[in-house]
Amino acid sequence: xxxxxxxxxxxxxxxxxxxxxxxxxxxxxxxxxxxxxxxxxxxxxxxxxxxxxxxxxxxxxxxxxxxxxxxxxxxxxxxxxxxxxxxxxxxxxxxxxxxxxxxxxxxxxxxxxxxxxxxxxxxxxxxxxxxxxxxxxxxxxxxxxxxxxxxxxxxxxxxxxxxxxxxxxxxxxxxxxxxxxxxxxxxxxxxxxxxxxxxxxxxxxxxxxxx
Amino acid sequence: xxxxxxxxxxxxxxxxxxxxxxxxxxxxxxxxxxxxxxxxxxxxxxxxxxxxxxxxxxxxxxxxxxxxxxxxxxxxxxxxxxxxxxxxxxxxxxxxxxxxxxxxxxxxxxxxxxxxxxxxxxxxxxxxxxxxxxxxxxxxxxxxxxxxxxxxxxxxxxxxxxxxxxxxxxxxxxxxxxxxxxxxxxxxxxxxxxxx
Numbered sequence: 001x002x003x004x005x006x007x008x009x010x011x012x013x014x015x016x017x018x019x020x021x022x023x024x025x026x027x028x029x030x031x032x033x034x035x036x037x038x039x040x041x042x043x044x045x046x047x048x049x050x051x052x053x054x055x056x057x058x059x060x061x062x063x064x065x066x067x068x069x070x071x072x073x074x075x076x077x078x079x080x081x082x083x084x085x086x087x088x089x090x091x092x093x094x095x096x097x098x099x100x101x102x103x104x105x106x107x108x109x110x111x112x113x114x115x116x117x118x119x120x121x122x123x124x125x126x127x128x129x130x131x132x133x134x135x136x137x138x139x140x141x142x143x144x145x146x147x148x149x150x151x152x153x154x155x156x157x158x159x160x161x162x163x164x165x166x167x168x169x170x171x172x173x174x175x176x177x178x179x180x181x182x183x184x185x186x187x188x189x190x191x192x193x194x195x196x197x198x199x200x201x202x203x204x205x206x207x208x209x210x211x
Numbered sequence: 212x213x214x215x216x217x218x219x220x221x222x223x224x225x226x227x228x229x230x231x232x233x234x235x236x237x238x239x240x241x242x243x244x245x246x247x248x249x250x251x252x253x254x255x256x257x258x259x260x261x262x263x264x265x266x267x268x269x270x271x272x273x274x275x276x277x278x279x280x281x282x283x284x285x286x287x288x289x290x291x292x293x294x295x296x297x298x299x300x301x302x303x304x305x306x307x308x309x310x311x312x313x314x315x316x317x318x319x320x321x322x323x324x325x326x327x328x329x330x331x332x333x334x335x336x337x338x339x340x341x342x343x344x345x346x347x348x349x350x351x352x353x354x355x356x357x358x359x360x361x362x363x364x365x366x367x368x369x370x371x372x373x374x375x376x377x378x379x380x381x382x383x384x385x386x387x388x389x390x391x392x393x394x395x396x397x398x399x400x401x402x403x404x405x406x407x
Contacts, residue, residue: 080296107339192393196382200387
């Protein structure tokens with residue numbers, strides 16, 4: 001992150017950074033709480049991902065616009081307040097149009113405020129770069145986050161219930177199929193262990209690619 | 212008598228059974244990032260406990276006596292964040308004045324407590340559980356902080372010993388910590404159902 005601002009940042013590099021090189025979950029290891037908590041079903045993960053994309057883009061634009069006025073010691077407070085405003089908008093929107101999902105996600109939507117990715121991007125990117133790069137960075141980071149969430153949620157949902165977004169993938173034993181659901185995948189243990197193994201895989205593949 | 216029983220049960224339930232780290236995944240970032248040394252973990256846990264108790268009590272009062280009567284629930288999150296940031300600032304100033312060595316050893320982690328999910332989490336869950344008793348709110352906030360301290364200390368203890376283990380290269384660092392954390396949650400699930 002430190003060398004981001006050393007050279008001029010191009011749009012394509014920003015996109016590449018957000019999606020792969022500094023993928024929020026697998027590269028930076030940020031925003032773990034929602035990653036672990038909302039990945040029981042694919043639908044919850046997607047709702048969470050889209051809310052995070054919205055908040056990231058919104059707060060990145062706002063902070064980029066006011067970056068010259070920011071005083072260093074009040075910086076973090078201004079970041080969190082800006083983010084809190086956008087999260088309130090997202091929360092009210094979900095309550096109005098997606099009441100079931102809003103109920104299911106409960107406190108995890110307001111907890112986006114303290115999601116480290118958003119503060120990290122405000123600090124590392126939006127407070128230093130122009131509006132366009134900040135917008136692209138917000139979008140790329142958000143999509144990267146959503147993709148990682150969906151990956152984890154797919155694994156957990158399929159193994160816990162044999163379904164994916166309501167479609168049956170693995171026929172359950174009780175309905176005449178062969179698959180016995182793994183109860184552990186729906187519990188906290190499934191979240192931690194699956195993410196641990198996925199991270200291990202990511203590290204392994206990165207090492208292999210580097211030769 | 213009823214009050215005492217309720218307080219004790221509430222405290223035990225939030226420390227052991229509904230531990231924020233193990234069942235609600237709150238505070239996972241410092242849990243994975245900081246918990247490398249036992250003494251650091253303990254200090255961090257105590258600082259978080261203090262801030263949680265303070266901000267839990269303050270947001271409860273704010274909610275009950277300012278936001279609800281004035282119907283300003285929409286501004287709830289912004290107000291909560293302001294209260295938490297204020298509480299963290301207080302702890303920072305206090306530590307800098309009276310415990311400079313501890314203050315220096317925390318470094319950047321101290322202001323980052325503001326973004327610790329446990330703190331905002333307890334403020335939000337107090338509202339969601341519809342706690343309407345000040346004593347209970349303080350008790351639960353304190354319990355959440357103690358639960359976090361417990362979790363982060365157990366993890367730090369394990370990680371100090373993990374140094375001697377022969378972990379496959381690709382799993383070293385964060386991945387093995389996550390897997391260990393998963394097994395710990397499994398152990399803590401044994402307590403489930405102890406208190407309704």
